[in-house]
Amino acid sequence: MNRRKMLGLLGISPALLAGTNAEAQVKSKTSKPPTASAGAQKFEGLNPKGTPPAIQLIPMAPRLDSLDGKTVWLVDTGFEGGGMLLQQIQLWFKQNMPTVNIIFRRKAGPYMEDDPALWKEIKAKGDAAIMAVGH
Protein backbone atom coordinates (compact mmCIF):
# COMPACT_ATOMS: atom_id res chain seq x y z
CA MET A 1 0.00 0.00 0.00
CA ASN A 2 1.35 3.43 -0.92
CA ARG A 3 1.31 5.24 2.40
CA ARG A 4 1.26 8.71 0.91
CA LYS A 5 -1.65 7.79 -1.37
CA MET A 6 -3.55 6.37 1.59
CA LEU A 7 -3.09 9.55 3.61
CA GLY A 8 -4.26 11.56 0.59
CA LEU A 9 -7.42 9.46 0.38
CA LEU A 10 -8.08 10.20 4.04
CA GLY A 11 -7.65 13.93 3.53
CA ILE A 12 -4.24 14.17 5.17
CA SER A 13 -1.32 15.88 3.50
CA PRO A 14 1.33 13.25 2.67
CA ALA A 15 3.86 16.00 3.39
CA LEU A 16 3.27 15.18 7.05
CA LEU A 17 5.54 12.22 6.60
CA ALA A 18 8.37 14.31 5.20
CA GLY A 19 11.48 14.25 7.27
CA THR A 20 9.98 11.89 9.79
CA ASN A 21 11.66 9.37 11.91
CA ALA A 22 15.35 9.81 11.29
CA GLU A 23 15.88 6.29 12.63
CA ALA A 24 13.86 4.69 9.83
CA GLN A 25 16.28 5.46 7.06
CA VAL A 26 15.28 2.69 4.72
CA LYS A 27 12.50 4.00 2.52
CA SER A 28 10.90 2.32 -0.42
CA LYS A 29 11.10 4.36 -3.58
CA THR A 30 7.64 3.22 -4.70
CA SER A 31 8.67 3.53 -8.31
CA LYS A 32 6.13 3.59 -11.11
CA PRO A 33 5.33 0.37 -12.95
CA PRO A 34 8.22 -0.35 -15.27
CA THR A 35 8.27 0.57 -18.91
CA ALA A 36 9.36 -2.01 -21.41
CA SER A 37 12.83 -2.07 -22.89
CA ALA A 38 12.90 -2.61 -26.62
CA GLY A 39 13.89 -6.03 -27.90
CA ALA A 40 13.97 -8.04 -24.68
CA GLN A 41 11.36 -10.68 -23.79
CA LYS A 42 8.70 -9.22 -21.56
CA PHE A 43 6.62 -10.65 -18.76
CA GLU A 44 3.68 -9.54 -16.68
CA GLY A 45 4.35 -9.74 -12.96
CA LEU A 46 1.45 -10.25 -10.55
CA ASN A 47 0.76 -8.03 -7.57
CA PRO A 48 1.80 -9.96 -4.42
CA LYS A 49 -0.09 -7.73 -2.00
CA GLY A 50 -2.91 -8.83 0.27
CA THR A 51 -6.20 -7.04 0.72
CA PRO A 52 -6.35 -4.26 3.29
CA PRO A 53 -9.58 -3.68 5.20
CA ALA A 54 -11.70 -0.63 4.45
CA ILE A 55 -11.02 2.21 6.85
CA GLN A 56 -14.03 3.38 8.84
CA LEU A 57 -13.73 7.07 9.66
CA ILE A 58 -14.41 7.85 13.31
CA PRO A 59 -15.32 11.44 14.22
CA MET A 60 -13.41 13.05 17.06
CA ALA A 61 -15.29 13.93 20.25
CA PRO A 62 -16.41 17.58 20.52
CA ARG A 63 -13.82 19.78 22.23
CA LEU A 64 -14.24 21.66 25.52
CA ASP A 65 -14.61 25.45 25.71
CA SER A 66 -11.75 25.54 28.19
CA LEU A 67 -10.09 23.33 30.79
CA ASP A 68 -10.97 25.63 33.71
CA GLY A 69 -12.60 23.61 36.48
CA LYS A 70 -12.51 20.47 34.35
CA THR A 71 -11.19 17.03 35.27
CA VAL A 72 -8.43 15.77 33.01
CA TRP A 73 -7.21 12.18 33.26
CA LEU A 74 -3.57 11.40 32.59
CA VAL A 75 -3.31 7.81 31.38
CA ASP A 76 0.00 5.93 31.49
CA THR A 77 -0.22 3.19 28.88
CA GLY A 78 2.69 1.30 30.45
CA PHE A 79 5.59 1.95 28.11
CA GLU A 80 8.85 2.71 29.85
CA GLY A 81 9.06 6.35 30.92
CA GLY A 82 5.46 7.29 30.09
CA GLY A 83 4.36 7.45 33.71
CA MET A 84 7.29 9.66 34.72
CA LEU A 85 6.57 12.05 31.88
CA LEU A 86 2.94 12.31 32.98
CA GLN A 87 4.03 13.10 36.53
CA GLN A 88 5.84 16.15 35.16
CA ILE A 89 2.74 17.12 33.21
CA GLN A 90 0.71 16.81 36.39
CA LEU A 91 3.15 19.18 38.12
CA TRP A 92 2.92 21.59 35.20
CA PHE A 93 -0.87 21.75 35.51
CA LYS A 94 -0.64 22.29 39.26
CA GLN A 95 1.70 25.23 38.78
CA ASN A 96 0.27 26.77 35.61
CA MET A 97 -3.42 25.80 35.49
CA PRO A 98 -4.33 25.04 39.13
CA THR A 99 -8.08 25.04 38.42
CA VAL A 100 -7.70 21.87 36.38
CA ASN A 101 -8.37 18.74 38.40
CA ILE A 102 -5.88 16.06 37.40
CA ILE A 103 -6.30 12.33 37.94
CA PHE A 104 -3.38 10.01 37.12
CA ARG A 105 -3.97 6.36 36.27
CA ARG A 106 -1.89 3.55 34.81
CA LYS A 107 -3.95 1.54 32.35
CA ALA A 108 -4.58 -2.04 33.51
CA GLY A 109 -2.74 -4.82 31.71
CA PRO A 110 0.21 -4.64 29.33
CA TYR A 111 0.31 -1.73 26.89
CA MET A 112 -1.13 -3.65 23.97
CA GLU A 113 -4.23 -4.76 25.87
CA ASP A 114 -7.42 -2.74 25.84
CA ASP A 115 -8.86 -1.47 29.14
CA PRO A 116 -12.56 -0.81 28.46
CA ALA A 117 -13.36 -0.51 32.18
CA LEU A 118 -10.98 2.43 32.49
CA TRP A 119 -12.34 4.15 29.38
CA LYS A 120 -15.84 3.82 30.85
CA GLU A 121 -14.71 5.26 34.16
CA ILE A 122 -12.94 8.17 32.50
CA LYS A 123 -15.98 8.96 30.38
CA ALA A 124 -18.21 8.90 33.45
CA LYS A 125 -15.96 10.92 35.74
CA GLY A 126 -13.75 12.98 33.45
CA ASP A 127 -13.96 15.78 30.90
CA ALA A 128 -10.81 15.06 28.88
CA ALA A 129 -7.84 12.70 28.78
CA ILE A 130 -4.17 12.76 27.85
CA MET A 131 -2.59 9.40 26.97
CA ALA A 132 1.17 9.18 27.19
CA VAL A 133 3.12 6.63 25.26
CA GLY A 134 6.74 6.34 26.26
CA HIS A 135 9.83 4.49 25.13
Next chain:
Amino acid sequence: MGIPTTPMVTRAFKELAILNVAKRGMPHLRITFTPHPVASKTPEQLRAYVEGNDPISGKPMMKEIVDDLTVPLSADEKKTGFVQVSVGPEKYPPDTLKNLQQFYHDNAMTDFLPVIIPTDDEVEEMLKGTSRKPEEVCGRMAGGAYPPWSYTVRQVAINAVMAGCKPEYFPVILAIASSGTPSLMSSTNSFAYAAVINGPIRDKLNMNYGIGALGPFAQPNAAIGRAWTLVSRNLANGGIPGDTYMGSQGNNLNYNNLIIAEHEAASPWVPLHVQKGFKAEENVVSMFRGLGIVPGQGARGTSTDTPKYEEQFSDLFSVFTGFFGGLVVADPLIANHLKDRGYDTKDKLIDWLYKNTTQTVKEYKSRDFAYAFDYPRALKGLEPYKTWYAMPDDAVIPRWPHRDDVNVVVVGGQTNAFFQGGSLSYTVSVSIDKWT
Protein backbone atom coordinates in the same frame (compact mmCIF):
# COMPACT_ATOMS: atom_id res chain seq x y z
CA MET B 1 -13.77 7.23 24.40
CA GLY B 2 -16.37 9.91 23.76
CA ILE B 3 -14.56 12.80 25.47
CA PRO B 4 -11.71 14.94 24.12
CA THR B 5 -8.55 12.87 24.25
CA THR B 6 -5.08 13.57 22.99
CA PRO B 7 -2.19 11.13 22.69
CA MET B 8 1.46 11.93 23.30
CA VAL B 9 4.06 10.07 21.26
CA THR B 10 7.83 10.38 21.13
CA ARG B 11 9.23 11.80 17.91
CA ALA B 12 10.88 8.52 16.91
CA PHE B 13 7.41 7.11 16.33
CA LYS B 14 6.01 10.03 14.34
CA GLU B 15 5.50 8.12 11.10
CA LEU B 16 4.06 5.15 12.96
CA ALA B 17 1.65 7.37 14.89
CA ILE B 18 0.41 9.27 11.83
CA LEU B 19 -0.15 6.10 9.83
CA ASN B 20 -1.64 4.23 12.77
CA VAL B 21 -4.34 6.78 13.53
CA ALA B 22 -5.08 7.10 9.81
CA LYS B 23 -5.48 3.34 9.34
CA ARG B 24 -7.67 3.19 12.44
CA GLY B 25 -10.04 5.83 11.06
CA MET B 26 -8.97 9.00 12.86
CA PRO B 27 -6.58 10.52 10.33
CA HIS B 28 -6.85 14.00 11.86
CA LEU B 29 -6.32 12.96 15.46
CA ARG B 30 -4.36 15.66 17.25
CA ILE B 31 -1.08 14.22 18.45
CA THR B 32 1.56 15.94 20.56
CA PHE B 33 5.12 14.75 20.07
CA THR B 34 7.85 14.71 22.69
CA PRO B 35 11.61 14.33 22.26
CA HIS B 36 12.82 10.74 22.23
CA PRO B 37 13.37 8.81 24.39
CA VAL B 38 11.40 9.44 27.57
CA ALA B 39 12.66 6.23 29.17
CA SER B 40 15.74 6.43 31.42
CA LYS B 41 15.43 10.19 31.83
CA THR B 42 15.62 12.14 35.11
CA PRO B 43 12.61 14.13 36.35
CA GLU B 44 14.52 17.31 35.47
CA GLN B 45 15.08 16.16 31.89
CA LEU B 46 11.42 15.25 31.52
CA ARG B 47 10.42 18.58 33.03
CA ALA B 48 12.50 20.27 30.33
CA TYR B 49 10.62 18.27 27.69
CA VAL B 50 7.28 19.40 29.13
CA GLU B 51 8.33 23.04 29.27
CA GLY B 52 9.86 22.88 25.79
CA ASN B 53 8.41 22.61 22.32
CA ASP B 54 6.84 19.77 20.41
CA PRO B 55 9.87 18.78 18.27
CA ILE B 56 7.67 18.22 15.23
CA SER B 57 5.29 21.19 15.26
CA GLY B 58 7.70 23.54 17.03
CA LYS B 59 4.87 24.77 19.27
CA PRO B 60 5.10 24.92 23.08
CA MET B 61 4.15 21.41 24.16
CA MET B 62 1.68 22.22 26.90
CA LYS B 63 -0.08 24.94 24.91
CA GLU B 64 -0.47 22.44 22.12
CA ILE B 65 -2.01 19.88 24.49
CA VAL B 66 -4.47 22.43 25.87
CA ASP B 67 -5.35 23.51 22.32
CA ASP B 68 -5.82 19.89 21.25
CA LEU B 69 -8.49 19.52 23.91
CA THR B 70 -10.21 22.88 23.44
CA VAL B 71 -9.96 24.18 19.85
CA PRO B 72 -13.25 23.39 18.03
CA LEU B 73 -13.26 20.56 15.51
CA SER B 74 -12.87 21.13 11.79
CA ALA B 75 -15.22 19.57 9.25
CA ASP B 76 -12.57 16.95 8.42
CA GLU B 77 -12.30 15.95 12.07
CA LYS B 78 -16.04 15.23 12.18
CA LYS B 79 -16.16 13.07 9.05
CA THR B 80 -17.71 9.61 9.00
CA GLY B 81 -17.93 6.90 6.32
CA PHE B 82 -15.63 4.31 4.80
CA VAL B 83 -12.48 4.66 2.70
CA GLN B 84 -11.28 1.74 0.59
CA VAL B 85 -7.53 1.69 0.08
CA SER B 86 -6.09 0.20 -3.10
CA VAL B 87 -2.88 -1.80 -3.28
CA GLY B 88 -2.55 -1.26 -7.03
CA PRO B 89 -3.39 -3.28 -10.12
CA GLU B 90 -3.66 -7.05 -10.12
CA LYS B 91 -0.92 -7.24 -12.73
CA TYR B 92 1.90 -4.90 -13.69
CA PRO B 93 2.59 -3.81 -17.28
CA PRO B 94 4.86 -6.13 -19.31
CA ASP B 95 8.58 -5.62 -18.92
CA THR B 96 11.88 -7.46 -18.85
CA LEU B 97 12.69 -9.71 -15.92
CA LYS B 98 15.49 -7.36 -14.90
CA ASN B 99 13.23 -4.31 -14.82
CA LEU B 100 10.49 -6.17 -13.01
CA GLN B 101 12.99 -7.42 -10.46
CA GLN B 102 13.98 -3.85 -9.68
CA PHE B 103 10.34 -2.75 -9.61
CA TYR B 104 9.51 -5.32 -6.93
CA HIS B 105 12.54 -4.22 -4.90
CA ASP B 106 11.73 -0.53 -5.27
CA ASN B 107 8.22 -1.11 -4.01
CA ALA B 108 9.39 -3.07 -0.95
CA MET B 109 7.74 -6.29 -2.10
CA THR B 110 10.88 -8.43 -1.62
CA ASP B 111 13.56 -9.12 0.96
CA PHE B 112 15.92 -7.28 -1.41
CA LEU B 113 17.40 -10.49 -2.72
CA PRO B 114 16.44 -11.65 -6.21
CA VAL B 115 12.98 -13.17 -6.45
CA ILE B 116 11.23 -15.32 -9.02
CA ILE B 117 8.92 -12.99 -10.94
CA PRO B 118 5.38 -14.24 -10.27
CA THR B 119 3.84 -14.61 -13.71
CA ASP B 120 0.48 -16.23 -14.39
CA ASP B 121 2.20 -19.44 -15.50
CA GLU B 122 4.38 -19.68 -12.40
CA VAL B 123 1.44 -19.04 -10.10
CA GLU B 124 -0.79 -21.56 -11.89
CA GLU B 125 1.95 -24.14 -11.41
CA MET B 126 2.21 -23.31 -7.70
CA LEU B 127 -1.56 -23.68 -7.29
CA LYS B 128 -1.22 -27.32 -8.39
CA GLY B 129 0.35 -27.92 -4.96
CA THR B 130 -3.04 -27.68 -3.25
CA SER B 131 -6.61 -28.81 -3.86
CA ARG B 132 -7.92 -25.56 -2.40
CA LYS B 133 -9.63 -23.09 -4.72
CA PRO B 134 -7.48 -20.11 -5.71
CA GLU B 135 -10.03 -17.55 -4.53
CA GLU B 136 -10.62 -19.16 -1.13
CA VAL B 137 -9.69 -16.83 1.69
CA CYS B 138 -6.71 -18.44 3.40
CA GLY B 139 -6.35 -16.16 6.41
CA ARG B 140 -5.80 -12.75 7.92
CA MET B 141 -2.58 -11.31 9.26
CA ALA B 142 -1.63 -8.01 10.87
CA GLY B 143 1.69 -6.50 9.88
CA GLY B 144 2.29 -4.18 12.78
CA ALA B 145 -0.21 -2.70 15.19
CA TYR B 146 -2.91 -2.35 12.59
CA PRO B 147 -6.12 -4.11 11.61
CA PRO B 148 -5.23 -7.31 9.72
CA TRP B 149 -5.19 -7.75 5.96
CA SER B 150 -6.83 -10.76 4.34
CA TYR B 151 -5.56 -12.92 1.48
CA THR B 152 -6.58 -15.74 -0.79
CA VAL B 153 -4.85 -18.99 -1.69
CA ARG B 154 -3.84 -17.38 -4.98
CA GLN B 155 -2.27 -14.38 -3.25
CA VAL B 156 -0.26 -16.75 -1.04
CA ALA B 157 0.82 -18.65 -4.17
CA ILE B 158 2.20 -15.43 -5.70
CA ASN B 159 4.47 -15.00 -2.70
CA ALA B 160 5.47 -18.67 -2.63
CA VAL B 161 6.60 -18.31 -6.26
CA MET B 162 8.62 -15.22 -5.43
CA ALA B 163 10.39 -17.04 -2.59
CA GLY B 164 11.49 -19.89 -4.85
CA CYS B 165 9.14 -22.58 -3.55
CA LYS B 166 8.18 -25.70 -5.47
CA PRO B 167 4.46 -26.56 -5.68
CA GLU B 168 4.92 -29.44 -3.25
CA TYR B 169 6.02 -26.95 -0.57
CA PHE B 170 2.84 -24.92 -1.02
CA PRO B 171 0.67 -26.66 1.64
CA VAL B 172 3.30 -25.74 4.25
CA ILE B 173 3.17 -22.08 3.19
CA LEU B 174 -0.63 -22.12 3.24
CA ALA B 175 -0.61 -23.65 6.73
CA ILE B 176 1.75 -20.93 7.97
CA ALA B 177 -0.28 -18.20 6.27
CA SER B 178 -3.55 -19.60 7.65
CA SER B 179 -2.20 -19.24 11.19
CA GLY B 180 -2.13 -15.45 10.80
CA THR B 181 1.32 -15.42 12.40
CA PRO B 182 3.60 -12.83 10.83
CA SER B 183 7.33 -13.43 10.87
CA LEU B 184 7.96 -9.69 10.92
CA MET B 185 6.86 -8.18 14.22
CA SER B 186 6.50 -4.43 14.62
CA SER B 187 8.11 -4.42 18.08
CA THR B 188 11.22 -2.33 18.72
CA ASN B 189 12.82 -5.56 19.98
CA SER B 190 13.71 -7.00 16.56
CA PHE B 191 11.85 -10.26 16.97
CA ALA B 192 12.80 -13.58 15.39
CA TYR B 193 10.48 -16.40 14.39
CA ALA B 194 10.88 -20.15 14.09
CA ALA B 195 8.80 -22.91 12.55
CA VAL B 196 9.21 -26.56 13.48
CA ILE B 197 7.99 -28.97 10.84
CA ASN B 198 6.99 -32.49 11.76
CA GLY B 199 5.55 -35.50 9.98
CA PRO B 200 6.24 -37.49 6.81
CA ILE B 201 6.19 -34.35 4.68
CA ARG B 202 9.74 -33.63 5.80
CA ASP B 203 10.93 -36.58 3.72
CA LYS B 204 8.48 -35.98 0.90
CA LEU B 205 9.93 -32.49 0.46
CA ASN B 206 13.54 -33.62 1.06
CA MET B 207 13.90 -31.28 3.99
CA ASN B 208 17.26 -31.28 5.69
CA TYR B 209 17.19 -32.39 9.32
CA GLY B 210 20.69 -33.83 9.30
CA ILE B 211 24.09 -32.21 8.79
CA GLY B 212 23.77 -28.44 8.59
CA ALA B 213 19.99 -28.58 9.03
CA LEU B 214 19.75 -24.98 10.20
CA GLY B 215 22.05 -23.66 7.46
CA PRO B 216 21.55 -22.76 3.80
CA PHE B 217 21.85 -26.30 2.49
CA ALA B 218 18.41 -27.37 1.31
CA GLN B 219 15.85 -25.73 -0.95
CA PRO B 220 12.70 -26.53 1.06
CA ASN B 221 14.17 -25.32 4.36
CA ALA B 222 15.38 -22.13 2.72
CA ALA B 223 12.41 -21.34 0.50
CA ILE B 224 9.68 -22.16 3.04
CA GLY B 225 11.26 -19.82 5.55
CA ARG B 226 11.73 -17.11 2.97
CA ALA B 227 8.13 -17.43 1.82
CA TRP B 228 6.97 -16.80 5.39
CA THR B 229 8.77 -13.47 5.35
CA LEU B 230 7.39 -12.48 1.93
CA VAL B 231 3.89 -13.49 3.05
CA SER B 232 4.32 -11.29 6.14
CA ARG B 233 5.63 -8.43 4.08
CA ASN B 234 3.19 -8.46 1.16
CA LEU B 235 0.02 -10.06 2.43
CA ALA B 236 0.03 -8.27 5.78
CA ASN B 237 2.02 -5.13 4.88
CA GLY B 238 4.58 -6.06 7.53
CA GLY B 239 8.23 -5.15 7.67
CA ILE B 240 8.01 -1.54 6.54
CA PRO B 241 10.61 0.29 8.67
CA GLY B 242 9.08 3.21 10.53
CA ASP B 243 5.55 2.07 9.74
CA THR B 244 4.92 -1.60 10.42
CA TYR B 245 8.41 -2.48 11.65
CA MET B 246 10.21 -0.70 14.48
CA GLY B 247 12.93 -3.20 15.46
CA SER B 248 15.83 -1.02 16.46
CA GLN B 249 18.56 -3.25 15.04
CA GLY B 250 16.64 -5.76 12.95
CA ASN B 251 17.24 -9.49 12.98
CA ASN B 252 19.12 -11.51 10.39
CA LEU B 253 16.82 -14.47 11.03
CA ASN B 254 14.03 -12.47 9.37
CA TYR B 255 15.45 -13.28 5.93
CA ASN B 256 14.17 -16.83 6.04
CA ASN B 257 13.43 -17.46 9.70
CA LEU B 258 14.54 -20.45 11.72
CA ILE B 259 13.08 -23.47 9.95
CA ILE B 260 13.55 -26.71 11.88
CA ALA B 261 12.55 -30.05 10.41
CA GLU B 262 12.75 -32.23 13.50
CA HIS B 263 14.96 -35.31 13.15
CA GLU B 264 12.24 -37.67 14.31
CA ALA B 265 14.01 -40.92 13.39
CA ALA B 266 17.15 -40.13 15.37
CA SER B 267 15.34 -38.65 18.35
CA PRO B 268 14.64 -40.88 21.36
CA TRP B 269 11.62 -38.74 22.23
CA VAL B 270 8.19 -38.08 20.75
CA PRO B 271 8.29 -35.33 18.16
CA LEU B 272 7.01 -31.87 18.93
CA HIS B 273 3.72 -32.19 17.08
CA VAL B 274 2.78 -35.29 19.06
CA GLN B 275 3.48 -33.36 22.26
CA LYS B 276 1.04 -30.75 20.98
CA GLY B 277 -1.75 -33.29 20.45
CA PHE B 278 -1.31 -34.39 16.83
CA LYS B 279 -0.78 -37.92 15.56
CA ALA B 280 2.71 -38.98 14.49
CA GLU B 281 1.61 -39.50 10.88
CA GLU B 282 0.15 -36.01 10.60
CA ASN B 283 2.08 -33.18 8.99
CA VAL B 284 2.24 -30.13 11.23
CA VAL B 285 4.03 -26.81 11.46
CA SER B 286 4.54 -25.31 14.92
CA MET B 287 5.52 -21.69 15.33
CA PHE B 288 7.68 -19.87 17.84
CA ARG B 289 8.26 -16.18 18.47
CA GLY B 290 10.92 -14.40 20.47
CA LEU B 291 14.30 -12.73 20.43
CA GLY B 292 16.39 -15.33 18.62
CA ILE B 293 18.64 -18.31 19.16
CA VAL B 294 22.11 -18.64 20.65
CA PRO B 295 24.59 -21.47 20.11
CA GLY B 296 25.62 -23.49 23.13
CA GLN B 297 29.11 -22.34 24.01
CA GLY B 298 30.64 -25.66 23.03
CA ALA B 299 29.54 -28.84 24.71
CA ARG B 300 31.36 -29.56 27.97
CA GLY B 301 32.38 -32.98 29.18
CA THR B 302 32.02 -34.93 25.97
CA SER B 303 35.46 -36.41 26.55
CA THR B 304 34.09 -38.00 29.70
CA ASP B 305 31.13 -40.24 30.27
CA THR B 306 29.31 -37.66 32.38
CA PRO B 307 28.47 -34.57 30.38
CA LYS B 308 25.54 -32.84 32.08
CA TYR B 309 23.80 -31.35 29.10
CA GLU B 310 20.77 -30.29 31.08
CA GLU B 311 22.99 -28.05 33.20
CA GLN B 312 24.55 -26.61 30.05
CA PHE B 313 21.10 -25.80 28.65
CA SER B 314 20.22 -24.15 31.94
CA ASP B 315 23.44 -22.08 31.93
CA LEU B 316 22.60 -20.79 28.47
CA PHE B 317 19.02 -19.93 29.38
CA SER B 318 20.25 -18.07 32.45
CA VAL B 319 21.29 -15.14 30.28
CA PHE B 320 17.85 -14.93 28.64
CA THR B 321 15.07 -12.71 29.84
CA GLY B 322 12.65 -15.53 30.61
CA PHE B 323 9.84 -13.41 29.19
CA PHE B 324 9.99 -15.60 26.13
CA GLY B 325 10.03 -19.34 26.34
CA GLY B 326 13.11 -21.50 26.24
CA LEU B 327 13.55 -23.67 23.15
CA VAL B 328 16.21 -26.37 23.39
CA VAL B 329 17.46 -27.31 19.92
CA ALA B 330 19.55 -30.41 20.52
CA ASP B 331 21.54 -32.65 18.22
CA PRO B 332 20.38 -36.29 18.39
CA LEU B 333 23.71 -37.20 20.05
CA ILE B 334 22.75 -35.05 23.02
CA ALA B 335 19.15 -36.23 23.08
CA ASN B 336 20.20 -39.86 23.14
CA HIS B 337 22.80 -39.26 25.81
CA LEU B 338 20.18 -37.59 27.98
CA LYS B 339 17.83 -40.49 27.42
CA ASP B 340 20.52 -42.92 28.57
CA ARG B 341 20.92 -40.85 31.73
CA GLY B 342 17.26 -41.18 32.62
CA TYR B 343 15.55 -38.45 30.66
CA ASP B 344 13.47 -40.90 28.71
CA THR B 345 10.86 -38.27 27.82
CA LYS B 346 11.06 -34.64 26.81
CA ASP B 347 8.76 -33.90 29.74
CA LYS B 348 11.36 -35.07 32.26
CA LEU B 349 13.94 -32.78 30.74
CA ILE B 350 11.47 -29.89 30.64
CA ASP B 351 10.59 -30.47 34.30
CA TRP B 352 14.25 -30.36 35.28
CA LEU B 353 14.90 -27.19 33.29
CA TYR B 354 11.84 -25.42 34.66
CA LYS B 355 12.76 -26.22 38.25
CA ASN B 356 16.48 -25.60 38.01
CA THR B 357 16.77 -22.56 35.77
CA THR B 358 16.10 -19.82 38.28
CA GLN B 359 16.49 -16.15 39.05
CA THR B 360 16.04 -13.88 42.04
CA VAL B 361 12.98 -11.70 42.32
CA LYS B 362 15.29 -8.66 42.15
CA GLU B 363 16.73 -9.79 38.80
CA TYR B 364 13.24 -10.51 37.52
CA LYS B 365 11.77 -7.16 38.52
CA SER B 366 14.68 -5.28 36.97
CA ARG B 367 13.72 -6.36 33.46
CA ASP B 368 11.79 -4.03 31.17
CA PHE B 369 9.62 -6.91 29.98
CA ALA B 370 8.53 -7.57 33.56
CA TYR B 371 7.73 -3.89 34.07
CA ALA B 372 5.77 -3.58 30.84
CA PHE B 373 3.93 -6.88 30.80
CA ASP B 374 4.11 -8.85 34.04
CA TYR B 375 3.67 -6.07 36.58
CA PRO B 376 0.30 -5.06 35.10
CA ARG B 377 -0.68 -8.73 35.18
CA ALA B 378 0.35 -8.90 38.85
CA LEU B 379 -1.89 -5.89 39.55
CA LYS B 380 -4.73 -7.75 37.88
CA GLY B 381 -4.13 -10.70 40.23
CA LEU B 382 -2.79 -13.09 37.61
CA GLU B 383 -0.42 -15.84 38.75
CA PRO B 384 2.44 -16.40 39.14
CA TYR B 385 3.07 -12.68 38.67
CA LYS B 386 1.00 -11.62 41.69
CA THR B 387 2.93 -13.99 43.98
CA TRP B 388 6.30 -13.13 42.47
CA TYR B 389 5.79 -9.40 42.92
CA ALA B 390 4.87 -9.98 46.59
CA MET B 391 8.04 -11.96 47.34
CA PRO B 392 11.27 -10.48 48.80
CA ASP B 393 14.01 -9.42 46.40
CA ASP B 394 16.31 -12.31 47.33
CA ALA B 395 13.68 -15.02 46.85
CA VAL B 396 14.49 -17.51 44.08
CA ILE B 397 11.85 -18.15 41.42
CA PRO B 398 11.76 -20.06 38.11
CA ARG B 399 13.06 -18.20 35.07
CA TRP B 400 9.83 -18.86 33.18
CA PRO B 401 6.33 -18.25 34.52
CA HIS B 402 5.01 -21.61 33.35
CA ARG B 403 6.46 -25.06 32.82
CA ASP B 404 5.12 -25.26 29.27
CA ASP B 405 7.18 -22.20 28.37
CA VAL B 406 10.00 -24.71 27.77
CA ASN B 407 10.12 -26.81 24.60
CA VAL B 408 12.60 -29.27 23.14
CA VAL B 409 13.26 -30.23 19.52
CA VAL B 410 15.88 -32.56 18.08
CA VAL B 411 17.75 -31.78 14.88
CA GLY B 412 21.22 -32.23 13.46
CA GLY B 413 23.64 -34.55 11.73
CA GLN B 414 25.25 -36.18 14.80
CA THR B 415 28.73 -35.00 13.84
CA ASN B 416 29.06 -33.31 17.24
CA ALA B 417 27.15 -33.08 20.49
CA PHE B 418 25.97 -29.56 19.81
CA PHE B 419 22.98 -27.59 20.91
CA GLN B 420 21.40 -24.16 20.62
CA GLY B 421 19.06 -22.31 22.91
CA GLY B 422 16.20 -20.19 21.68
CA SER B 423 14.64 -17.30 23.53
CA LEU B 424 11.48 -18.32 21.74
CA SER B 425 7.91 -18.90 22.84
CA TYR B 426 5.68 -21.55 21.32
CA THR B 427 2.60 -19.94 19.77
CA VAL B 428 0.58 -22.40 17.71
CA SER B 429 0.65 -25.66 15.74
CA VAL B 430 -1.20 -25.88 12.42
CA SER B 431 -2.10 -28.87 10.27
CA ILE B 432 -0.35 -28.92 6.91
CA ASP B 433 -2.55 -31.75 5.68
CA LYS B 434 -5.60 -29.50 5.66
CA TRP B 435 -3.93 -27.45 2.94
CA THR B 436 -2.84 -30.22 0.59
